[in-house]
Amino acid sequence: MRADVVVVGAGPAGAAAALALAGQARVVMVDRRAGPEDRIGESLPGAARRLLAALGMDPDAVLADGHEPVWARRSVWGAPQVAELDALADPHGPGVRLNRRRFEAGLRAEAVARGVQVIAPAHARVTRDGAGWTVDAGEVRIAAPVVVDAGGRGSRLLREHARRPAAQDRLVCAWTHLPLAGPAQGVTFVQSEPDGWWYSAPLPGGRRLLAFHTDADLLRASGVHRRLVERALALPALAAEMRDADAGRPGPVRVCAANGARPPAAGGRGWLAAGDASMCFDPLSSQGLFHGLYTGVAAGRAALAMLGGDDGAGEAYSAALGSVWDAYLAHRAMYYGMERRWPAAPFWRRRLAPDAVRAESAGPRAAAV
Numbered sequence: 001m002r003a004d005v006v007v008v009g010a011g012p013a014g015a016a017a018a019l020a021l022a023g024q025a026r027v028v029m030v031d032r033r034a035g036p037e038d039r040i041g042e043s044l045p046g047a048a049r050r051l052l053a054a055l056g057m058d059p060d061a062v063l064a065d066g067h068e069p070v071w072a073r074r075s076v077w078g079a080p081q082v083a084e085l086d087a088l089a090d091p092h093g094p095g096v097r098l099n100r101r102r103f104e105a106g107l108r109a110e111a112v113a114r115g116v117q118v119i120a121p122a123h124a125r126v127t128r129d130g131a132g133w134t135v136d137a138g139e140v141r142i143a144a145p146v147v148v149d150a151g152g153r154g155s156r157l158l159r160e161h162a163r164r165p166a167a168q169d170r171l172v173c174a175w176t177h178l179p180l181a182g183p184a185q186g187v188t189f190v191q192s193e194p195d196g197w198w199y200s201a202p203l204p205g206g207r208r209l210l211a212f213h214t215d216a217d218l219l220r221a222s223g224v225h226r227r228l229v230e231r232a233l234a235l236p237a238l239a240a241e242m243r244d245a246d247a248g249r250p251g252p253v254r255v256c257a258a259n260g261a262r263p264p265a266a267g268g269r270g271w272l273a274a275g276d277a278s279m280c281f282d283p284l285s286s287q288g289l290f291h292g293l294y295t296g297v298a299a300g301r302a303a304l305a306m307l308g309g310d311d312g313a314g315e316a317y318s319a320a321l322g323s324v325w326d327a328y329l330a331h332r333a334m335y336y337g338m339e340r341r342w343p344a345a346p347f348w349r350r351r352l353a354p355d356a357v358r359a360e361s362a363g364p365r366a367a368a369v
């Protein structure tokens with residue numbers, strides 16, 4: 001097969017890149033999963049409406065389709081009192097708690113409707129072929145001048161070109177779902193504690209997400225993931241948020257990597273990385289999905305420039321993302337810096353003293369939990 005652009009990964013970033021290219025180039029999108037699955041990560045800021053509009057979609061229609069508004073955010077952070085931020089203060093309007101599987105399925109279906117060819121399930125591998133690429137996707141071999149890596153935070157697709165991402169720390173997330181026992185408030189909740197921080201929010205579909213973020217070594221030492229709900233209920237403010245859920249019937253607890261990481265480059269000759277493959281963030285930022293859509297749109301435009309003969313488009317795209325990383329680092333330092341109640345606790349010491357983070361970051365990775 002021949003294509004102009006092969007997009008590897010049909011998550012939010014890959015689907016956005018395919019949509020940005022649809023109708024202007026022959027696009028093939030490959031994903032190793034047959035369809036979207038249940039994933040953690042559902043909070044989309046209101047500003048994402050602009051990106052959906054840039055992809056030619058009706059944001060109100062997309063975000064009304066089985067998703068729910070976030071009317072307020074509550075937190076216990078830096079002080080024992082609960083603070084609340086009303087969505088009225090957001091010029092972009094309320095954020096959205098996505099039914100993640102439905103959101104991704106909608107983007108993928110829209111891409112297909114606009115002529116993007118989807119190959120799934122198929123694990124893609126790429127090799128250089130002259131000035132372009134050969135992409136092996138299961139039974140299919142595709143020749144294309146441009147490849148977009150939208151394979152997510154663990155993508156190995158272009159490792160030899162982008163090289164291994166430098167992990168910022170060893171943050172992991174232990175999470176579970178609880179069934180909702182009654183009507184939920186449209187509020188997301190964050191609470192810090194000596195070993196890390198909690199996040200909880202009701203999800204569309206009658207479930208509540210409960211997630212604890214800490215470092216891999218601290219999780220292993222404390223074993224919090226083995227008594228996640230019990231530990232959450234010991235915090236009065238968090239327990240009050242969880243009143244709408246049946247805490248006696250939690251789902252399985254899963255643990256995933258949640259550290260920020262950035263490869264040395266996000267684009268070069270004939271290739272671009274979008275979404276988490278370009279850089280991924282600590283979930284405290286709630287920035288991953290927005291970044292996935294944003295870089296999908298930007299990578300689509302850069303791919304068109306490459307097809308038009310602009311040999312520097314990959315490097316220019318990569319350089320432009322530098323300011324995103326710098327802003328993320330500044331925000332991350334500001335938010336962790338607001339919590340100074342436990343400066344001696346390893347989790348907070350590592351974040352309040354960047355040198356300590358570097359010295360300690362050579363430890364075992366999340367997969368060892």
Ligand SMILES: Cc1cc2nc3c(=O)[nH]c(=O)nc-3n(C[C@H](O)[C@H](O)[C@H](O)COP(=O)(O)OP(=O)(O)OC[C@H]3O[C@@H](n4cnc5c(N)ncnc54)[C@H](O)[C@@H]3O)c2cc1C
Nearest residue numbers: 009011012013031032041043124151152173275276288289
């Ligand atoms: C604990 C946690 C909580 C989070 N919470 C939030 C949140 O509330 N809000 C938010 O905005 N973000 C959140 N995020 C981040 C968000 O989930 C990610 O930023 C987002 O999923 C990135 O989208 P993506 O399309 O880049 O990658 P992904 O969603 O990971 O999609 C990558 C796709 O590529 C496919 N793939 C990979 N390699 C190959 C291959 N070789 N061949 C074929 N297919 C391949 C995979 O199957 C997958 O479908 C959270 C992340 C974590 C870890």
